Amino acid sequence: MSNTKNDVLILSGEGIxxxxxxxxxxxxxxxxxxCLDNGIFGNGFIDFAKMYGxxxxxxxxxxxxxxxxxxxKGFLEKDxxxxxxxxxxxxxxxxxxxxxEIICPLLNSYGIITVVDSVSAIGGETLKTDEWKIDMVLGGxxxxxxxxxxxxxxxxxxxxxxxxxxxxxxxxxxxxNLSYWKNWYQEKWFPxxxxxxxxxxxxxxVDNWLQEENPILRHKKIAEATRQSLIKAGLSLxxxxxxxxxxxxxxxxxxxxxKEIYDEMLQQQHILIGGAFGYLxxxxxxxxxxxxxxxxxxxxxxxxxxxxxxxxxxxxxxGQLHEIFLREMK
Numbered sequence: 001m002s003n004t005k006n007d008v009l010i011l012s013g014e015g016i017x018x019x020x021x022x023x024x025x026x027x028x029x030x031x032x033x034x035c036l037d038n039g040i041f042g043n044g045f046i047d048f049a050k051m052y053g054x055x056x057x058x059x060x061x062x063x064x065x066x067x068x069x070x071x072x073k074g075f076l077e078k079d080x081x082x083x084x085x086x087x088x089x090x091x092x093x094x095x096x097x098x099x100x101e102i103i104c105p106l107l108n109s110y111g112i113i114t115v116v117d118s119v120s121a122i123g124g125e126t127l128k129t130d131e132w133k134i135d136m137v138l139g140g141x142x143x144x145x146x147x148x149x150x151x152x153x154x155x156x157x158x159x160x161x162x163x164x165x166x167x168x169x170x171x172x173x174x175x176x177n178l179s180y181w182k183n184w185y186q187e188k189w190f191p192x193x194x195x196x197x198x199x200x201x202x203x204x205x206v207d208n209w210l211q212e213e214n215p216i217l218r219h220k221k222i223a224e225a226t227r228q229s230l231i232k233a234g235l236s237l238x239x240x241x242x243x244x245x246x247x248x249x250x251x252x253x254x255x256x257x258x259k260e261i262y263d264e265m266l267q268q269q270h271i272l273i274g275g276a277f278g279y280l281x282x283x284x285x286x287x288x289x290x291x292x293x294x295x296x297x298x299x300x301x302x303x304x305x306x307x308x309x310x311x312x313x314x315x316x317x318x319g320q321l322h323e324i325f326l327r328e329m330k
Contacts, residue, residue, distance in 0.1 A: 029053030039091030066242030095249030146291030
């Protein structure tokens with residue numbers, strides 16, 4: 001799934017715990033931290049880095065596109081004195097998957113420790129942790145694996161462990177302190193009460209994923225068919241490139257509001273459609289196609305219901321969404 005020989009930890013808390021634990025454990029007061037920002041969650045890393053004393057520099061990239069590699073290369077040629085860099089694999093609010101396979105080796109070449117939020121990508125997007133030289137990858141149980149929410153899992157490289165265990169100042173706090181986990185398996189000592197039921201659920205979900213011939217290809221095929229159905233029907237996607245294989249973000253067409261889409265999809269069609277927050281609030285709606293929601297029949301029903309709602313509000317479509325979707329799946 002993540003293709004790593006690094007240590008893997010499971011923490012009792014949903015994905016945000018992993019993001020905070022990474023920053024709490026790696027960042028010391030005064031450390032220069034590079035936060036790659038091309039979306040809401042990339043920007044959110046800035047708050048965590050500052051919270052733990054990081055001297056943050058934000059690399060800003062177009063919010064409708066994947067991180068600009070050429071711009072980043074030029075930036076790093078001039079300024080690369082950073083201890084840690086944070087970035088997001090899949091920006092779920094905007095539906096963008098960043099090219100971490102290029103970004104992380106680039107950062108690594110300058111000796112920068114990389115922290116990647118892959119919460120909504122791991123299991124649905126290709127991830128080669130060791131080959132791409134990622135020091136810390138953060139995942140969540142409830143996304144592409146479709147296990148119950150409540151667990152963060154993460155991999156920690158030798159370089160990241162060295163930074164965590166050889167700090168000049170103690171890590172602030174306990175629950176987000178990853179140093180307590182270094183030899184937990186060998187010593188059979190868990191830092192707090194084990195969330196046994198959640199761990200069994202995660203294990204079952206991972207087993208299901210491993211038994212499938214190619215879950216990554218399933219996500220890719222469903223995502224492409226979903227996007228094409230929306231585009232060919234005349235709707236506009238929010239991202240302009242680097243489309244996510246786990247979520248599609250669509251601009252709300254004229255003649256209807258997000259509240260109307262949400263309410264009618266839920267109350268009349270019994271399907272929950274996603275919205276967004278921050279700068280995208282009421283500007284887009286989102287279709288999640290990850291994990292157990294990433295199957296042809298479920299997307300068919302969702303798109304059929306969406307067609308009804310949009311047509312009822314006189315939104316002009318160049319064909320029925322679900323019919324286009326079926327053609328694209330062939």
